[in-house]
Amino acid sequence: MSLFDSIKGSLGGALGTAAASALPGIIEKVFPGGLQGLLNQLAQSGYGKQVNSWLGRGENEPITTDDLRNALNDSHTREIAEKLGIPYDQVLETLAKVLPQAVDQHSPNGQLQAPAPAEGGHAA
Template identity: 40%
Template sequence: MSFLNDLLGGGQGQGGGSLLDVAGSLIQKAGGVQGLIAMLQQHGLGDAVQSWVGTGANQPVSGGQLGQALQNGGLGNVLAEAAGKLGVDQGDLLGQLSQVLPHAVDHLTPNGQVPEQGAGGFDLGALTSLAGQLFGGKSA
């Protein structure tokens, strides 16, 4: 089983957290999908984030670019805590997040539409089917 599969929660247990949990936590702490998009745009990833929301191909970002934007947006503590929980280096975590977060935003913005910010907060269950899409039926 791959490192990415383990982090996505494709492993045995759901208890210790996964990369999708981290993505969900970042989205939640940023104030939902709208908040994360606005924060990443404000901190230099505007074109890439627009591609994630849009219906075309997702522009890649590096772990370094993502890390800088998240740190500048005040989410550095979320990254540090997640890396500790998962037992990985923060740089490795960012490298994996830079591959998963575009898919998460894309998945949460169907038809290129950012969902209205609800009063109930972000539902991590909205990302549950993403792991199946990333691994189900697609070869690497």
């Protein structure tokens, strides 16, 4: 199961199947570097301890919606919300809930596994 499959599975109940399926592709388009770019942005914004805990072994440090709000470009978050058709704060809540576990599950050696090519996607 890919990282994005885990994210979609975790989000299915919260966002609905269509929105959950769309989120990984939206992250890839909105954040330079995709999910790795999102993690880099979090680390550069002072949340490296959390990101490293997700990538490493041991307990995953939580990240809050306020942490995400502080770290992420507001226009990126709003773009995700708009593309999913959900409220801005729901994007932050969803990412706070899903990112730690999803990243942890897909970084067995301390690095994200390369994502599988998106179905029907194309290179940017």
